[in-house]
Amino acid sequence: MAKDFSELEDSNRSRNPDIHQVSDPSRRRVLAAGAGSALFAQLAGGCVSMPAGSHAAARGRPSFTPIAPGVGDRLVVPEGYVAQVIAPWGEPVGVPGRMPAFRSDASNSADDQAVQMGMHHDGLHFFPMDGRADRGVLAMNHEYTDDGLLHADGMARWSAEKVRKAQAAHGLSVIEVARAADGSWQMVRPSRFARRVTMNTPFAVGGPAAGHPMMRTAADPDGRRVLGTLNNCASGMTPWGTYLSGEENFAGYFDAGRALSEHHRRWGLREKSGYRWAEFDERFDAVKHPNEPNRFGWVVELDPMDPESVPIKRTALGRAAHEGAWVAVTRDRRAVVYSGEDARFEYLYRFVSRDAIREAGAGQTPAQANRDLLDHGTLYVAQFDADGTGRWIPLLHGSGPLTAANGFADQAEVLIKARQASDAVGATRMDRPEWIAIDPVERWVLCTLTNNSARGAPGQPGPDAANPRARNVMGQIIRWREAGDFDGERFEWNHLVLAGDPANERAEARGTIRGDVFACPDGIAFGPMGILWVQTDLSATEMNRGEFARIGNNQMLAFDAQSGRFLRFLTGPVNCEVTGAAFTPDGRTLFVNIQHPGESPGERSDPTNPQRFSGWPDFASHGRPRSATVMIRKRDGGVIGT
Numbered sequence: 001m002a003k004d005f006s007e008l009e010d011s012n013r014s015r016n017p018d019i020h021q022v023s024d025p026s027r028r029r030v031l032a033a034g035a036g037s038a039l040f041a042q043l044a045g046g047c048v049s050m051p052a053g054s055h056a057a058a059r060g061r062p063s064f065t066p067i068a069p070g071v072g073d074r075l076v077v078p079e080g081y082v083a084q085v086i087a088p089w090g091e092p093v094g095v096p097g098r099m100p101a102f103r104s105d106a107s108n109s110a111d112d113q114a115v116q117m118g119m120h121h122d123g124l125h126f127f128p129m130d131g132r133a134d135r136g137v138l139a140m141n142h143e144y145t146d147d148g149l150l151h152a153d154g155m156a157r158w159s160a161e162k163v164r165k166a167q168a169a170h171g172l173s174v175i176e177v178a179r180a181a182d183g184s185w186q187m188v189r190p191s192r193f194a195r196r197v198t199m200n201t202p203f204a205v206g207g208p209a210a211g212h213p214m215m216r217t218a219a220d221p222d223g224r225r226v227l228g229t230l231n232n233c234a235s236g237m238t239p240w241g242t243y244l245s246g247e248e249n250f251a252g253y254f255d256a257g258r259a260l261s262e263h264h265r266r267w268g269l270r271e272k273s274g275y276r277w278a279e280f281d282e283r284f285d286a287v288k289h290p291n292e293p294n295r296f297g298w299v300v301e302l303d304p305m306d307p308e309s310v311p312i313k314r315t316a317l318g319r320a321a322h323e324g325a326w327v328a329v330t331r332d333r334r335a336v337v338y339s340g341e342d343a344r345f346e347y348l349y350r351f352v353s354r355d356a357i358r359e360a361g362a363g364q365t366p367a368q369a370n371r372d373l374l375d376h377g378t379l380y381v382a383q384f385d386a387d388g389t390g391r392w393i394p395l396l397h398g399s400g401p402l403t404a405a406n407g408f409a410d411q412a413e414v415l416i417k418a419r420q421a422s423d424a425v426g427a428t429r430m431d432r433p434e435w436i437a438i439d440p441v442e443r444w445v446l447c448t449l450t451n452n453s454a455r456g457a458p459g460q461p462g463p464d465a466a467n468p469r470a471r472n473v474m475g476q477i478i479r480w481r482e483a484g485d486f487d488g489e490r491f492e493w494n495h496l497v498l499a500g501d502p503a504n505e506r507a508e509a510r511g512t513i514r515g516d517v518f519a520c521p522d523g524i525a526f527g528p529m530g531i532l533w534v535q536t537d538l539s540a541t542e543m544n545r546g547e548f549a550r551i552g553n554n555q556m557l558a559f560d561a562q563s564g565r566f567l568r569f570l571t572g573p574v575n576c577e578v579t580g581a582a583f584t585p586d587g588r589t590l591f592v593n594i595q596h597p598g599e600s601p602g603e604r605s606d607p608t609n610p611q612r613f614s615g616w617p618d619f620a621s622h623g624r625p626r627s628a629t630v631m632i633r634k635r636d637g638g639v640i641g642t
């Protein structure tokens with residue numbers, strides 16, 4: 001069953017007006033210790049002393065032959081490229097001694113699912129092993145479940161076992177992958193790194209909200225140990241080699257009853273949840289356990305190279321329907337974490353750490369050396385002004401309206417109620433902020449605003465400078481550049497592009513795209529040579545409407561900064577979302593996630609229904625469509641995109 005998040009994305013009734021870095025040379029060193037794209041680090045490290053905007057020539061240009069808009073139930077990449085499915089839903093991740101085979105009739109148990117790839121893959125990152133480009137660990141998110149596909153008989157005879165299986169299909173996967181001599185990639189199984197983090201994995205709570213009364217429950221009277229993570233959407237990677245994951249639309253998992261508290265209402269909780277977990281797992285009954293929802297909506301941090309490590313909820317970064325979290329580094333090596341919440345009329349945040357990133361001591365990994373770095377710092381929310389400038393407003397208890405008299409007893413309450421705090425300080429209400437990318441060449445910070453069809457609707461905020469279209473079905477990419485370093489208070493901003501076909505007859509759906517057209521940007525990331533990549537998430541319910549006719553299936557495009565044109569690189573199978581973008585350090589392998597192929601409202605996700613949309617990637621006669629990680633490389637072994 002496809003979940004309807006439209007209500008969740010619209011819980012801001014406030015009346016606010018609508019109106020890095022990566023260029024730290026130390027990053028190269030940290031990355032060499034195991035965290036990311038060496039090409040990217042070299043490029044970034046090489047431009048640390050150059051004034052912003054003066055060296056666009058340092059950026060590579062995409063040079064593949066763009067492909068046509070996607071149609072049908074297949075994945076397409078440009079001529080000269082190959083794509084290979086390596087890790088679909090249900091594959092055993094490779095936990096030693098526990099590798100139950102996937103059954104295409106979905107008859108695997110909840111215990112099986114707890115050691116198999118989760119459902120609906122989303123953000124992912126490649127962590128090279130010893131700096132290698134041919135072997136490493138992939139960490140990824142599993143955003144949500146389609147219970148019509150997850151269980152052999154769908155949602156019929158709903159049971160405790162089905163709830164347990166759904167919970168086990170959520171969370172994160174860590175898998176080891178390796179490249180063979182012929183260029184193909186496989187999961188390494190068994191692997192000592194193989195791990196699933198599910199709704200029942202213990203998390204520590206870090207930062208100011210740890211132990212706060214609003215975080216305490218009957219099962220956890222100390223408010224410092226939470227079971228599980230959910231609705232993990234996009235991800236980021238820290239310079240110290242850990243994985244950050246955003247807990248996005250957590251509100252949709254709780255039954256909050258008829259008499260919603262003002263707090264629950266503001267966070268989009270509803271009387272009943274479409275997931276139906278509360279029927280068999282009482283902690284999702286927010287009437288009985290009103291603080292349980294406060295324990296979700298955080299950025300979580302995981303050390304993927306240490307299978308024994310306890311993942312941590314980082315409360316200093318604020319509570320939100322976090323899409324993900326992306327790290328820049330100031331010149332004095334403090335970590336700056338950008339994060340938006342993918343919800344209509346919600347906000348964009350920035351966290352600046354108090355301390356500098358620490359070097360690893362003897363016998364210590366960079367992850368261990370920086371275990372508490374994200375627990376201390378200042379959270380800000382963005383205000384975009386009509387004159388093309390903006391500012392970061394600090395969310396500090398005691399400053400401005402953030403006082404006990406206004407319902408914020410202390411800093412922890414400001415963080416737990418970050419939405420209410422942002423309402424109070426008059427931050428800008430955005431069109432669903434999704435991924436963020438930090439330009440290694442020009443220091444812009446880019447954010448996809450995927451769409452907001454409610455903008456300008458009766459009783460809703462109208463367009464503003466940053467979110468300029470009413471009934472915004474297409475989305476836009478906004479970017480800002482801070483005065484001085486990444487911790488500056490003021491910034492300049494503009495739009496990289498308004499998505500949508502420039503030839504569209506409807507003004508509000510008409511875009512400014514040059515080159516290949518797209519709608520609803522979601523994933524955004526810089527790859528090898530500083531090339532920008534964009535991925536799309538046009539919902540299945542809207543895909544067939546007229547204004548999207550020329551756009552086709554969801555896709556991935558490269559942006560040629562020199563010509564200002566978008567080039568279509570990949571199109572996914574029918575009704576999938578294209579998400580997750582991770583490059584190996586040599587830039588020659590790209591990992592992408594194909595999420596929810598064939599997603600459809602209601603009954604067509606039933607695999608026995610002949611009208612279901614997708615059989616990708618197995619196309620087995622009684623099989624089900626499966627979200628999957630796909631590896632992409634050039635036949636000649638060259639750098640992706642060039």
Ligand code: FEO
Pocket residue numbers: 143233234248323342434522
């Ligand atoms: Fe889960 Fe915001 O896409």
Ligand code: CA
Pocket residue numbers: 233234323434435522523537579
């Ligand atoms: Ca997303």
Ligand code: CA
Pocket residue numbers: 537577
């Ligand atoms: Ca989606």
Ligand code: CA
Pocket residue numbers: 434450522537
């Ligand atoms: Ca999305």
